[in-house]
Structures are given as structure tokens and as C-alpha cells.
Amino acid sequence: MRHLLQRVLQQDRTFYWKRLSNLRACTQGVRLRTCTTIYSSKVDQCCYPVTVSQHCLNYREFHSTSKCLPSSLHSSKSTNSSIARLRPYCTNVTTRHEDGELLRDTLDNISVLEAVSYWTAEFETAGVPEPDASAEYIAAHVLGYKSFSLISPLVQNLTAEERTRMSELCQKRMKRMPIQYILGEWDFRDLNLIMRPPVFIPRPETEELVEHLWMYIQEDLTRQEDELAILEVGCGSGAISLSLLQEFPQAHCTAVDMTKEAVELTQHNAERxxxxxxxxxxxxxxxxxxxxETKFDVIVSNPPYIWTQDMETLEREVAGYENYCALHGGTDGMGVIRDIIHTGHRLLKPGGSIWLEVDPRHPDMIQTYLHNHLQYQLHLTGVYQDFNNRPRFCCLELRE
Ligand SMILES: C[S@@+](CC[C@H](N)C(=O)[O-])C[C@H]1O[C@@H](n2cnc3c(N)ncnc32)[C@H](O)[C@@H]1O
Incomplete structure (x- = not known):
């Protein structure tokens, strides 16, 4: 009975957590990355999740403060970007210097919306992915807001410093720097983490990995009371370890990474x-x-898992800014995965488990690998899909 109740509560919590993310994205400005994100994998990178609902909210906010728009823009059913739709009305941003410094030098009176419209057009022309979301994120950041939808009123003029700052940050985006590095922070589940190149930017799939692991630990009542020893292989910014530490007061994490930058950033985020x-x-x-020195209840990793052949297809944002060793997993993407499986038997406590985020081709390969290495005594007991219905998360249990 207790177990059943626990399960119901868990399902409720997952539902609640996803709904909460959704709600927050629309009402409080916390970025949404669980349900409606357009970012998907390490290969098809593009991480500027802005929901349609946010755009609609922006539109409605703008509309309620503006008297000059035609009635055709009243519809709140619009699924287009508010900015794209308003662009024809942003008439005083029409030309620019070649170096893109028009905003800084010559326009004294430019509103938030006009600045965003201007930079959206610049990004579009330069082929920068997610042009409107990029400009909106930067504008919100410059004005000290968590999200664009919170800026009120959008027709307020930018100060000279704000114009300069926006121009500087947008120039970085023009060079295809990921928005997370430009802002210097990003949310992962309930945590706000500092982001610094070249340390890997946590992806929304990894939030799901943590959620699956959370449910798994919750189901095991003994683990809820005992100390929980966790090893994370490849901690990057610390997203996984810090989330688990926040969720489980009884947990202790050992987080390792081969790069100095990642280790320093994880430590910094942990202290913050x-x-x-x-x-x-x-x-x-x-x-x-x-x-x-100790054995672990759980080994968790989002290892580098991109196949050599796929490294060529990475977006400029990824290939140009994130650590190569955070991405490349060898010829078949399994290099670090095999090392983790190989050591699992030795590093895990009896009954311990390994949780991995992998390429969708990997679960079958892992199954075959375990079948050929029965001596590891590891069993693939769970394969879970990501929000794009691709097999992405693996649970391997150590069974004597
Ligand atoms: C895909 S990133 C994941 C980072 C973080 N866990 C996350 O999900 O955001 C992989 C990380 O593993 C690290 N890494 C790669 N190979 C490693 C190895 N053999 N030993 C330790 N760390 C490694 C990289 O430096 C990188 O920070």
C-alpha cells in the first residue's frame, strides 16, 4: 500500500514538475525545456527554447500597452513571433553601419521591441539560428529580466548603456556563440548554473535523465533513508550532480571530469x-x-557519445565553442560508455546501478556488449525515451 501510494505520488510529481515548468515559462519567465523545447540532441543542436505561449504573452503584453496597432494584430491565437509580426511597425530602425553598430551610435530613441526587431533581422540575415529567441533572450538579460515576456513595457526606450550592452552581446551571437555562454548562466531543473565556455552546456534531455534517476531512487525505500553514494563521470558544469544533491539530502556525490575548466565550474556552481x-x-x-576509496550506489553519466562521422555535422555553436572532448565519443560513440560499463562491477555496491544518457543507436549496442561480457554482471534493465521519443536513457543494474 505504501509502495502504491509512493508510485502515485511520483507520477503526480513528474506531472507536476513538467506542468510547473510549463506554467513558469509562461507566467514567471523561467525557461521551458522539458515539454516544448526545440533543442534535441548533441548532433542537432539548437538550444534556444522559447515557447509559442511566451510569444503570445509577449504579443498580448505589447498589444495592451500600444495604441497604434491595427486590429488584425489583436488575435491571441497567433502562433507567429510577436516580433516578426511587429517588425513592419518598427520603422525607425531601417539602416545600419557595416559593423552593426547603429544602435550604439546613431539611434537615441529606440524601444526594446525595436531593438529586438533590429537584431532579429540582423541574425536572420546572417543565418544565425533562432534569431528572434536570441534577440529576446539578450534584451531580457540586458534589462535584468529572466525572460522577455516579463519586460514591461516593451515600448520603453533603451538607455545608452543598454543599447551598447545589447549591441556587444548581439555581436557575440553574430559570431555564433551559444546564448547560454552569452548570458553566462542557464537553468537546469530548479537550479541556476553559471555557464562558461568551453564547458558543456547542459541539455534538456539531461534534465529527463535526472528525473528518471530521481524516480528510481524514490522507488527504493531503503535508499531514501541510507546514505546515497553517487559517482558522476564527466560532470561539466555540475548540472547532474548538483541536481541530485539538491533533491536528495542524504546523497554524497563524487564528480569527475578530465578538464580543469569543468572541475572549476562544477566547484564554483556547488559553492554558489x-x-x-x-x-x-x-x-x-x-x-x-x-x-x-568508496563504492557507489549509483554511477551516472552523460558521456561524450557523438560518433566520429557525426562530428562533422555539428552546429557552429557547438563545434566552435564547446569542448571537443565533451562531445566526441569515438568511432561508434561508445568509448567512455564502455569504460564505465567495464568499471561498474568494481566501483558499484551490490545492487548498484549505472544511469547513462546515450545516442539512440546505443541501447541496442549496449545490450549486445553486455551479452558478450557476462562477467560484468550488469543487466540492461531499463531504456527510456526522451521527449522526441528516441531511446536515450539506459539503466544497468549490477546483479550477482
Ligand atoms: C557531454 S558532457 C556532460 C557534462 C554534464 N554532465 C552535463 O550533462 O551537462 C561530457 C563531459 O565529460 C567529460 N569527459 C569526457 N571524457 C571524459 C573522461 N574519459 N573522463 C572524465 N571526463 C570526461 C568532458 O570534459 C565533459 O565535461
Whole structure:
């Protein structure tokens, strides 16, 4: 009975968490990345999730403060970007210098909407992905808002400093810097994390990985009371470890990464969030000889898993800014995955599990690999799909 109740509560929580994300994105400005994101994988990168509802909200906000728009723009059913629709009305931004410095130098009176419209057009012309979302994120950031939908009123003029700042940040976007690096922060589940190149930017799929692992731990009542020892391989900004530490007060995480930048950023994020007391961060190249003083209940990893052949297809945002070693997983993307599986038997406590985010081709390959290496005593007991219905998350359990 207790178990059944637990399960119902869990389902409720997942539902609640996703709904909450949705609601927040529309009402409080927290970015939505669980339900309606357009970012999908490490190969088809594009991480500027802005929902249609946000656009509609922007539109309605703008409309309620503006007297000059024709009635055709009244419809709140519009699914187009508010900015794109308003562009014809932003008439005083018509020309620019070649270096794109028009906003800074010559326009004294430019509203938030006009600035966003201007930069959206610039991004579109330059082929920058997600042009309107990029401009909106930057405008919101410059004005000190969490999201564009919160800026009120949108017709307010930018100050000279705001114009300059917006121009500087938009120039970075023109060079295809990911928006997360430009803003210097990004939300992962309930956490706000500092982002710094070249440390890997956490993806929305990884939020799902943490949610699956959360449910798994919740189901095991014994683990809820006992200390929970977690190892994360390849911690990047610390997103997974810090989320788990926040969720589970009984957890202690060891987070390793081969790069100094990632280790420093994880430590920095942990201290900012007050979670460093239960976290050990180590710079090390995880391989088959990796050894630790303790054994773990859970090993979790979002390892580099892109196949060599797919590295060519990466967006400029990814290939140009994020660490190569955070992405490339070897010829078949399984390099670090195999090392984790190989060491699992030695590093896990009896009954422990490994949780991996992988390429959709990997679950079958992992199954075959385990079948050919029965000595590891690991069993693929769960494969879960991401929000695009692709098999993305694997649970491997150690069974004697
Ligand atoms: C895809 S990123 C994931 C980062 C973070 N966990 C996240 O989900 O946002 C992979 C990380 O693994 C690290 N890495 C790659 N190979 C590694 C290895 N053999 N040992 C330790 N870290 C490794 C990279 O530096 C990178 O930070």
C-alpha cells in the first residue's frame, strides 16, 4: 500500500514538475525545456527554447500597452513571433553601419521591441539560428529580466548603456556563440548554473535523465533513508550532480571530469548553491583503471557519445565553442560508455546501478556488449525515451 501510494505520488510529481515548468515559462519567465523545447540532441543542436505561449504573452503584453496597432494584430491565437509580426511597425530602425553598430551610435530613441526587431533581422540575415529567441533572450538579460515576456513595457526606450550592452552581446551571437555562454548562466531543473565556455552546456534531455534517476531512487525505500553514494563521470558544469544533491539530502556525490575548466565550474556552481559540503570534485580522466576509496550506489553519466562521422555535422555553436572532448565519443560513440560499463562491477555496491544518457543507436549496442561480457554482471534493465521519443536513457543494474 505504501509502495502504491509512493508510485502515485511520483507520477503526480513528474506531472507536476513538467506542468510547473510549463506554467513558469509562461507566467514567471523561467525557461521551458522539458515539454516544448526545440533543442534535441548533441548532433542537432539548437538550444534556444522559447515557447509559442511566451510569444503570445509577449504579443498580448505589447498589444495592451500600444495604441497604434491595427486590429488584425489583436488575435491571441497567433502562433507567429510577436516580433516578426511587429517588425513592419518598427520603422525607425531601417539602416545600419557595416559593423552593426547603429544602435550604439546613431539611434537615441529606440524601444526594446525595436531593438529586438533590429537584431532579429540582423541574425536572420546572417543565418544565425533562432534569431528572434536570441534577440529576446539578450534584451531580457540586458534589462535584468529572466525572460522577455516579463519586460514591461516593451515600448520603453533603451538607455545608452543598454543599447551598447545589447549591441556587444548581439555581436557575440553574430559570431555564433551559444546564448547560454552569452548570458553566462542557464537553468537546469530548479537550479541556476553559471555557464562558461568551453564547458558543456547542459541539455534538456539531461534534465529527463535526472528525473528518471530521481524516480528510481524514490522507488527504493531503503535508499531514501541510507546514505546515497553517487559517482558522476564527466560532470561539466555540475548540472547532474548538483541536481541530485539538491533533491536528495542524504546523497554524497563524487564528480569527475578530465578538464580543469569543468572541475572549476562544477566547484564554483556547488559553492554558489550551497551544495559543496556533500560534493567531491576531482579532475581525472576516467578509464578502465579508475579507482575510488568508496563504492557507489549509483554511477551516472552523460558521456561524450557523438560518433566520429557525426562530428562533422555539428552546429557552429557547438563545434566552435564547446569542448571537443565533451562531445566526441569515438568511432561508434561508445568509448567512455564502455569504460564505465567495464568499471561498474568494481566501483558499484551490490545492487548498484549505472544511469547513462546515450545516442539512440546505443541501447541496442549496449545490450549486445553486455551479452558478450557476462562477467560484468550488469543487466540492461531499463531504456527510456526522451521527449522526441528516441531511446536515450539506459539503466544497468549490477546483479550477482
Ligand atoms: C557531454 S558532457 C556532460 C557534462 C554534464 N554532465 C552535463 O550533462 O551537462 C561530457 C563531459 O565529460 C567529460 N569527459 C569526457 N571524457 C571524459 C573522461 N574519459 N573522463 C572524465 N571526463 C570526461 C568532458 O570534459 C565533459 O565535461
Amino acid at each position: 548553491l550551497g551544495l559543496s559540503g556533500r560534493l567531491d570534485v576531482k579532475q581525472m580522466q576516467f578509464n578502465t583503471s579508475a579507482d575510488f
